[in-house]
Amino acid sequence: MTSGVSKNRLEWSMAKADLCREVRSLGFPVEFGDLLAKELGSPRAISRMTAYLRHTKPHSVEMIVDEMLAISAEVKAWREKKESEEAQASYNAFLYERRINGEDR
Numbered sequence: 796m797t798s799g800v801s802k803n804r805l806e807w808s809m810a811k812a813d814l815c816r817e818v819r820s821l822g823f824p825v826e827f828g829d830l831l832a833k834e835l836g837s838p839r840a841i842s843r844m845t846a847y848l849r850h851t852k853p854h855s856v857e858m859i860v861d862e863m864l865a866i867s868a869e870v871k872a873w874r875e876k877k878e879s880e881e882a883q884a885s886y887n888a889f890l891y892e893r894r895i896n897g898e899d900r
Contacts, residue, residue: 803838810841817848823856831863840866 815828835841847853847862 806838807841810838810845814841814845814848817845818859821848821852821854823859827856827859831859834863835866835870837870840870 811829811832814832815825818828818831819825831844832841835844843866844863847866848859851858851862853859853862
């Protein structure tokens, strides 16, 4: 196992454990925290969820799930934006290369 992989696993485990502690402190089952972490999928998103729980102290599952869905939607939109930017950069490089080689005439 490379150090990058083990570092990522450690970061994910620590974020998940922190989230589960916060969920439990609010009176919800730890399994709910496990489910939230799985749905969020990344240490950064999990940490955002934990911060929300700490500062807002929601009293219902619905409020927590709504925030989890909002965080997930933001992460998805960010990923799609990055993929689009990468595709656009590749396309621009392709057009530039054709122009340099005189293939656009």
